[in-house]
Amino acid sequence: MGICRGLQHLHERRIFHLDLKPANVLLGPHLQPKIADFGSSRCIDNGQSKIFTSNYSGTLGYIPPEFINRQEVSFKSDIYNLGILMIRLLTGSNDNIIENVQILYQNFLLYILQQSYDLQSLTLQWHELLAVHCQQMRTCVEIAKQCIDQEPDNRPTIIEIICTLSKTETMLGKVAPLIYVEPRNDPECSIYQVCVLLCFNK
Secondary structure (H helix, E strand, C coil): CHHHHHHHHHHHCCEECCCCCHHHEEECCCCCEEECCCCCCEECCCCCCEEECCCCCCCCCCCCHHHHHHCEEEHHHHHHHHHHHHHHHHHCCCHHHHCCHHHHHHHHHHHHHHHHHHHHHHHHHCCHHHHHHHHHHHHHHHHHHHHCCCCHHHCCCHHHHHHHHHHHHHHHCCCCCCEEEECCCCCCCEHHHCEEEECCCC
């Protein structure tokens, strides 16, 4: 949610980040995410929602299809980046997979089918705590799938994403945390450098 709030802050100020990825999300002293590296960013005028440019050097695997096809970037380009980032967090995909978007997309669709079955069976077997987290996982999978749609107009806005995630956060507030994140002393560590411990309450 913190990453989405940061992206909302940028979009409200008419800024495209254009290079959102795990390495560009740093964690503060209290593990709050901070979006970094604005070397590829663009600031647009009021009334504009997209621009056409050949001067854009995004990260391989995160470059949206509309730029590849017609050199177009927009707020929805950041949403595409967010979708790829979410897939990495959900599946643990490595850089070799990320570099091939088509393989990534096929693997992700397969993952969704498998994950939907696994989460459905888990929900029946475990208590309310796990059931709530399974629902949050389903929500994140659905959001990520929408974010990487090949057509920018079909992707959700950052406000729509935040509204959807807020509903699952309300559910999570009613139960104890399932995941404990061990703090790191380094305030500049990225989200991939944090030790995550699964704590199942009995």
